Amino acid sequence: MHIAVIGTGYVGLVTGACFAEFGVDVTCVDIDSKKIARLSAGEMPIYEPGLEQLVTKNMQSGRLRFTTEIKQAVEQALVIFLAVGTPPQSDGSPDLSFVEAAARSVAEHMNGYKVIVTKSTVPIGTGEYLRKLIREQQKSRLNFGIVSNPEFLREGAAINDFMRPDRVVLGSRDEEAIAIMRDLYRPLYLMEAPFVLTSLEAAELTKYAANAFLATKISFINEIANLCESIGCDVHDVAKAIGMDRRIGSKFLHPGPGFGGSCFPKDTQALASVAREFGRDSMIVDAVIEVNRRQRQAMVPKIEKLVGDLQGKTVAILGLAFKPETNDMREAPAIDIISELLKHGAIVRAYDPVSMKESADVLPEVTYLADEYEAVTNADALVFVTEWNQFRALDMRRIRDLMKTPKIADLRNIYEPADMRELGFEYIGVGR
Numbered sequence: 001m002h003i004a005v006i007g008t009g010y011v012g013l014v015t016g017a018c019f020a021e022f023g024v025d026v027t028c029v030d031i032d033s034k035k036i037a038r039l040s041a042g043e044m045p046i047y048e049p050g051l052e053q054l055v056t057k058n059m060q061s062g063r064l065r066f067t068t069e070i071k072q073a074v075e076q077a078l079v080i081f082l083a084v085g086t087p088p089q090s091d092g093s094p095d096l097s098f099v100e101a102a103a104r105s106v107a108e109h110m111n112g113y114k115v116i117v118t119k120s121t122v123p124i125g126t127g128e129y130l131r132k133l134i135r136e137q138q139k140s141r142l143n144f145g146i147v148s149n150p151e152f153l154r155e156g157a158a159i160n161d162f163m164r165p166d167r168v169v170l171g172s173r174d175e176e177a178i179a180i181m182r183d184l185y186r187p188l189y190l191m192e193a194p195f196v197l198t199s200l201e202a203a204e205l206t207k208y209a210a211n212a213f214l215a216t217k218i219s220f221i222n223e224i225a226n227l228c229e230s231i232g233c234d235v236h237d238v239a240k241a242i243g244m245d246r247r248i249g250s251k252f253l254h255p256g257p258g259f260g261g262s263c264f265p266k267d268t269q270a271l272a273s274v275a276r277e278f279g280r281d282s283m284i285v286d287a288v289i290e291v292n293r294r295q296r297q298a299m300v301p302k303i304e305k306l307v308g309d310l311q312g313k314t315v316a317i318l319g320l321a322f323k324p325e326t327n328d329m330r331e332a333p334a335i336d337i338i339s340e341l342l343k344h345g346a347i348v349r350a351y352d353p354v355s356m357k358e359s360a361d362v363l364p365e366v367t368y369l370a371d372e373y374e375a376v377t378n379a380d381a382l383v384f385v386t387e388w389n390q391f392r393a394l395d396m397r398r399i400r401d402l403m404k405t406p407k408i409a410d411l412r413n414i415y416e417p418a419d420m421r422e423l424g425f426e427y428i429g430v431g432r
């Protein structure tokens with residue numbers, strides 16, 4: 001089977017490479033010619049563990065190719081995935097212009113029956129809207145099916161999440177399209193991955209509901225963490241104990257500087273906007289967004305409490321990307337924290353294993369160093385912003401000796417407070 005993936009970003013590239021690995025012929029399309037040139041030369045535009053090997057292997061086997069020419073890709077494909085961005089607009093609702101543009105191009109080049117699948121996270125009703133749009137834009141009347149197949153992969157673990165998903169959601173009322181999608185996902189059926197077959201609208205809402213629920217767990221534990229600070233107890237004990245209840249589960253109960261990334265902030269806003277559109281309240285989601293905003297704002301005052309007046313102080317930041325194992329800086333807490341530190345007159349030195357180039361585009365005032373030890377040299381304080389595994393095994397004695405004053409704001413609770421105090425650090429975490 002031939003498929004086309006329109007939009008070769010985090011989701012499109014992983015989707016294309018994984019389907020090629022399943023034995024499908026895949027053409028990945030993007031309007032960004034530089035990205036396509038890099039990919040065609042075997043160079044990855046993003047950092048994602050295991051991706052380069054998977055892409056190279058499948059390009060060599062001839063099953064995966066990259067192009068800016070949508071016409072041929074659409075003509076060859078039976079299934080066309082739309083995996084373009086849906087960034088938030090100023091009112092919180094998603095900008096559908098990329099999805100519309102991609103759907104128009106697909107309509108223009110259709111030469112037979114196609115299954116058109118939204119992988120992008122789109123508002124409820126988008127599938128039906130695309131059905132009408134494509135119908136109107138077609139040059140001649142050709143049949144097609146519309147499917148919503150939301151993506152749940154996590155950056156940093158994207159390939160494993162695609163290959164071993166908790167579930168695959170397929171929303172459609174077109175039986176032929178569903179049969180073709182089942183065939184395409186056969187390797188996952190054989191591995192007994194659960195499939196949820198539902199309506200277009202339920203599939204579209206599932207993605208927003210899932211992300212909003214995960215964001216709720218984060219804001220909830222951050223609220224409990226702040227309470228722990230006032231009470232004088234450790235949020236990790238509380239999180240561990242509540243997480244042992246299987247109805248709650250232990251995942252996503254890690255306190256920190258607030259959620260970021262390209263999905264949770266955007267998708268919580270979008271769900272609130274969907275609720276408004278349907279005349280419903282979104283009290284829980286609104287609170288989740290507000291708690292997160294406050295949590296992000298509370299980080300610099302925390303650092304200031306540790307360091308005193310920030311004017312002229314040198315702050316070393318370890319970790320810049322919004323989470324470990326990615327170079328994605330979209331909505332990263334580091335951006336807010338560093339911008340605020342700079343506003344207060346601090347000098348910022350930073351290190352991240354993979355995202356310093358991306359970070360320099362948004363935060364050019366920062367000095368980027370070659371490793372953790374260079375970053376902390378002569379610093380008045382060290383702030384952990386992203387919990388990369390390599391930060392868990394640092395030589396903390398060496399760090400202490402390199403710093404001007406041994407002070408740590410551990411915004412991811414990487415280290416044990418008692419251990420750090422024993423080493424002579426003044427240490428604060430979140431909720432402990």
Ligand code: NAD
Nearest residue numbers: 007008009010011030031032084085086098102120121151
């Ligand atoms: P991205 O910005 O990394 O990639 C989008 C790509 O689409 C870009 O390369 C862009 O050049 C391309 N594009 C835009 N218009 C195009 C057009 N008309 N034709 C061809 N290409 C076009 O975005 P992403 O992070 O991969 O997200 C894509 C969608 O998937 C979004 O709706 C997002 O919410 C959703 N999603 C993302 C994640 C994630 O972890 N990043 C997870 C699940 C779902």
